[in-house]
Amino acid sequence: MTEATPDDDRHAMKMAKKKAARDKIMATKTDKKGLIIVHTGKGKGKSSAAFGMIFRCIAHDMKCAVVQFIKGGMSTGERDLILAKFSDACAFHTMGEGFTWETQDKSRDTEMAQAAWAKAKELILDETNTMVLLDEINIAIRYDYVDINEVVEFLATKKPDMTHVVLTGRNAHADLIEIADLVTEMELIKHPFRSGIKAQIGVEF
Numbered sequence: 001m002t003e004a005t006p007d008d009d010r011h012a013m014k015m016a017k018k019k020a021a022r023d024k025i026m027a028t029k030t031d032k033k034g035l036i037i038v039h040t041g042k043g044k045g046k047s048s049a050a051f052g053m054i055f056r057c058i059a060h061d062m063k064c065a066v067v068q069f070i071k072g073g074m075s076t077g078e079r080d081l082i083l084a085k086f087s088d089a090c091a092f093h094t095m096g097e098g099f100t101w102e103t104q105d106k107s108r109d110t111e112m113a114q115a116a117w118a119k120a121k122e123l124i125l126d127e128t129n130t131m132v133l134l135d136e137i138n139i140a141i142r143y144d145y146v147d148i149n150e151v152v153e154f155l156a157t158k159k160p161d162m163t164h165v166v167l168t169g170r171n172a173h174a175d176l177i178e179i180a181d182l183v184t185e186m187e188l189i190k191h192p193f194r195s196g197i198k199a200q201i202g203v204e205f
Contacts, residue, residue: 032162033161033162034159034161034162034163034164034165035164035181035182036155036159036164036179036180036181037050037167037180037181037182038138038166038167038168038176038180038183039166039167039169039186040138040168040169040171040177040184040186041186041187041188042170042186042187042188043186043187043188043189044186044188046168046170046186047078047135047136047168049184050133050166050168051066051078053133054066054078054082054090054131054133057090057130057131058086058089061089062089062130063090063128063129063130064089064090064091064129064130064132065091065092065093065123065126065132065133066079066082066091066092066093066132066135067093067095067116067123067132067135067137068093068094068095068096068136069095069113069116069117069134069135069139069146069169070096070140071096071135071136075205076205077205079092093116093119095112095113095116096109096112096116096136109143109145113140113145116137116140116146117137117140117146117150120132120134121154121158124158124159124163124165125158125160127160127162130162130163130164131164131165131166132163133166133168134165134166134168135168135169136169137167137169138167138168138169138170138171138172138176139169139170139171140169141173141176142173148173148176151176152175152176155179167180
């Protein structure tokens with residue numbers, strides 16, 4: 001066993017003080033509630049981080065659900081895995097038909113987004129769901145496929161107290177950010193797409 005040096009002792013004392021301060025802060029955090037969580041920004045990782053929480057719920061035997069507002073029927077690792085292995089724990093609904101520049105049909109996009117929102121409300125009101133992920137709903141709101149006022153009113157007044165709702169997509173509306181408990185903005189610093197690299201399996205889907 002090596003003998004402790006003065007540097008080791010100073011480090012131990014510093015960490016002990018940090019731990020004491022941290023423990024004091026944590027002792028005041030006693031409340032629990034269902035959170036409204038927003039992942040937005042131009043950077044990658046919004047949906048990936050949200051699915052990380054979904055898989056965390058699944059690992060803890062907590063029932064959850066996903067509604068995809070924009071993404072179409074293309075195969076993704078998250079959806080394929082959940083449908084194949086965890087469909088009893090996580091309801092998965094892909095309601096969109098692709099990004100708006102692909103469909104080029106606003107009335108159809110609006111119809112599909114409205115159907116997705118109806119399904120989302122149903123799943124959120126089901127108190128057996130610990131978490132409901134509304135993937136890319138921010139895009140549907142931005143294009144006025146779904147009314148922001150209705151979304152805010154529903155989440156503020158009808159969401160069960162202990163249900164977590166995660167909303168992803170660029171350009172989150174200011175009113176949604178206002179009522180959210182946790183907001184993370186993904187900042188884009190570098191992206192391989194700008195260097196001519198296409199979306200790749202295992203990274204993007």
